[in-house]
Amino acid sequence: MSASRLYVLIPCAGTGSRAGGHGPKQYQRVAGRPMVEHTLQAFRALKGVFAGVALVVSPDDADVGLVLQRFPADGEHLFRVGGATRAATVRNGLRSLRQAGAGAHDWALVHDAARCLVTPTQIEALIAACEHDAVGGLLAHRLADTLKVASPDGRVASTATRADKWLAQTPQMFRIGMLLDALERAGDAVTDEASAIEAVGLAPLLVPGSGQNFKLTYPEDFALADAVLRSRKIQP
């Protein structure tokens, strides 16, 4: 069998309802550029590693062409097949990748457009950990805080053990055929790819990520992301 290729799939069809602001959050400017451009740049920096990079936007997206310069570049795809949920967007995007020539045995690294702080080093660590694994895996981060379980009245019901808890991040890396099959079975309720893989009885690998690879979700996340991105550009 020929060597498996690596593809990147970036779900970019959300509305950013929790972020506030005008328009979808993935096009808002962070550190002087649209958020999704930083996300793309982390993968573009790994020249020659990927057979293709696909951005999946909503069919009625009116922003992507206006906001992104020089996209799609060579080896990049724009799929206007986003769905009502993240799971639907990823499923549709994987089908489009297959139609564009990706094989069932090839790998997809699915990465949120809204995680614009991911670094090439973190992406390389995920690939190194997963490319010889039978299942695949995801970047994830250990909890730094004590974990409380709430009761319905808003009081603490108990304190959970945190040693075995991880926060799921992206990219999440699985074989395209296996992932598409798992997502088709899972429906729209799963919030990440690993959940669909778990539901078919497999155990994804947890690969240590970084607290800086957070998802921009709430208004206050933008200032923090801005500061981190700008600090990375400052030469010593």
Ligand SMILES: Nc1ccn([C@@H]2O[C@H](COP(=O)(O)OP(=O)(O)OP(=O)(O)O)[C@@H](O)[C@H]2O)c(=O)n1
């Ligand atoms: N129907 C959807 C929903 C989400 N996403 C993408 O999935 C990633 C993570 O989702 P989230 O942070 O929840 O983004 P939104 O759905 O945009 O935000 P919100 O839930 O606050 O509306 C984002 O890159 C978002 O664009 C997507 O492609 N299609």
Ligand SMILES: C[C@](O)(CO)[C@H](O)COP(=O)(O)O
């Ligand atoms: C995929 C994800 O980023 C993993 O933490 C997350 O589940 C997506 O966020 P959402 O708010 O559930 O769409």
